[in-house]
Amino acid sequence: MYRIIASKKSGEITLSLPPSKSLTHRLLILGALNRGQTVIENRLRAEDTEITYRGLKALGMHAREEDHRLICEQPLGKVAQADIYLGNSGSSARFLVPLASYGDRPVRLHGTARLHRRPFAELFQALQALGGRFEAPQQTLPATIHPAELQGGRLTFDHLPSSQIITGLMLAGLWMHRDLILELRERVPSLPYVAMTARLMQRLGLSVELSPSRIEVAAARPEMHWQMTVEPDLSAASYWVAVALIGGIRVTLPGVILPSLQGDERIFGLAEAMGGQVMVYTDRVEITGDIRRGITADCGDIPDLVPTLSVMALFAPEPSRLMNVAHLQFKESDRIAAIRQNIHTLGGRTEFDG
Structure with a gap:
């Protein structure tokens, strides 16, 4: 069993992402x-x-x-x-x-x-x-x-x-x-x-x-x-974007160069839409801030970001709507069912109209 201890404190993290x-x-x-x-x-x-x-x-x-x-x-x-x-x-x-x-x-x-x-x-x-x-x-x-x-x-x-x-x-x-x-x-x-x-x-x-x-x-x-x-994996970057905004921590991702070949670079724009700040340098990306608002996002093109966005949405002051996600039911698992089950376990609420 893993024990996760809730904590919100300022700090900085620098880490290298796995390859895409x-x-x-x-x-x-x-x-x-x-x-x-x-x-x-x-x-x-x-x-x-x-x-x-x-x-x-x-x-x-x-x-x-x-x-x-x-x-x-x-x-x-x-x-x-x-x-x-x-x-x-x-x-x-x-x-x-x-x-x-x-x-x-x-x-x-x-x-x-x-x-x-x-x-x-x-x-x-x-x-x-x-x-x-x-x-x-x-x-x-x-x-x-x-x-x-x-x-x-x-x-x-x-x-x-x-x-x-x-x-x-x-x-x-x-x-x-x-x-x-x-x-x-x-x-x-x-x-x-x-x-x-x-x-x-x-x-x-x-x-x-x-x-x-x-x-x-x-x-x-x-x-x-x-x-x-091979570029760093921007699907994996999304987890650390969530850490930055939920935990109030400055996260630096060296080696992330934008624009990228990967469509999941959208995570940085979505983070800004939720209230975060993203600084793009020639050799790294830095994320700071917190979650100040919910979002409405078409996720048909970014299925691998849906789990992360779902967790981030739990910390917004109003509901978020993630659209065009029905195809996530047919991945290596039924991702929609898994996301909803775990959010409910944590005390959150979801609706799915797929």
């Missing part, structure tokens, strides 16, 4: 698709990212550790292990399903019972339209993916449960037969994560065009030398 999970996933996959050398510094070593890393190695990527860097030297393709366990990592699953088509023999992907209940139908429908071959009787995991040349071309989506489907297709689009065009007729949840993928690919010299309703990825198997350092 989202950027680590994407850089690992891009390294596995690059026929040149990819050097990744400051990658996150966490359960989900290590599942992605092991999955890519199973699909044939060769990589080695050297001086706290990961050096990817051979792309995927020659399957080393045909049975890949994905745990409860929905991001790993949605990213690896299309990539498994590029192996030289069938690959079985599976995970926990919770992962098998998560929505994958739209991804398998897209894979089939691209020329993929697979066995997924329930249009979810477990599934067996067979070798296939994905054709590229135009796909249209009316509704998607997760932006990770788009990101997975964008990354896989590099190895498709022709350019991949994705048309989005309705809003995609967590769209800034798609923008993160596009900006990262552009930064690496890849041809990607992005608009709110259309994405185009040029088919061109890269053979480049890439060296990237």
Whole structure:
């Protein structure tokens, strides 16, 4: 049992954040698709990212550790292990399903019972339209993916449960037969994560065009030398923003450089909207102040900030409204139920109209 002692006193905290999970996933996959050398510094070593890393190695990527860097030297393709366990990592699953088509023999992907209940139908429908071959009787995991040349071309989506489907297709689009065009007729949840993928690919010299309703990825198997350092994780930064405003403490986050590739940089603007002060320097961000008002915020694009914002809202003098959060019910857990249960345990009140 953990005992938390309430205290509100002035002070200062300076701490280094862990590397971004989202950027680590994407850089690992891009390294596995690059026929040149990819050097990744400051990658996150966490359960989900290590599942992605092991999955890519199973699909044939060769990589080695050297001086706290990961050096990817051979792309995927020659399957080393045909049975890949994905745990409860929905991001790993949605990213690896299309990539498994590029192996030289069938690959079985599976995970926990919770992962098998998560929505994958739209991804398998897209894979089939691209020329993929697979066995997924329930249009979810477990599934067996067979070798296939994905054709590229135009796909249209009316509704998607997760932006990770788009990101997975964008990354896989590099190895498709022709350019991949994705048309989005309705809003995609967590769209800034798609923008993160596009900006990262552009930064690496890849041809990607992005608009709110259309994405185009040029088919061109890269053979480049890439060296990237993973940014600090701004989802993790949100917890320390909450510490600063709830506890009345000055929090300094070295290494946080704004603007960022990550959509969760919105936490700093939301902190200011609640009454905090955010000072942005060239090499750090500092947060001070307290919570003076509630907020109304559209959280459709920032699902990972919802737990933090919910806790911060408990300390506001009037209610806060967090909108477009229904898709959080279908993450690694039902996040809405978990947030509400814990807030009620603490004596707070919530309403959910999802």
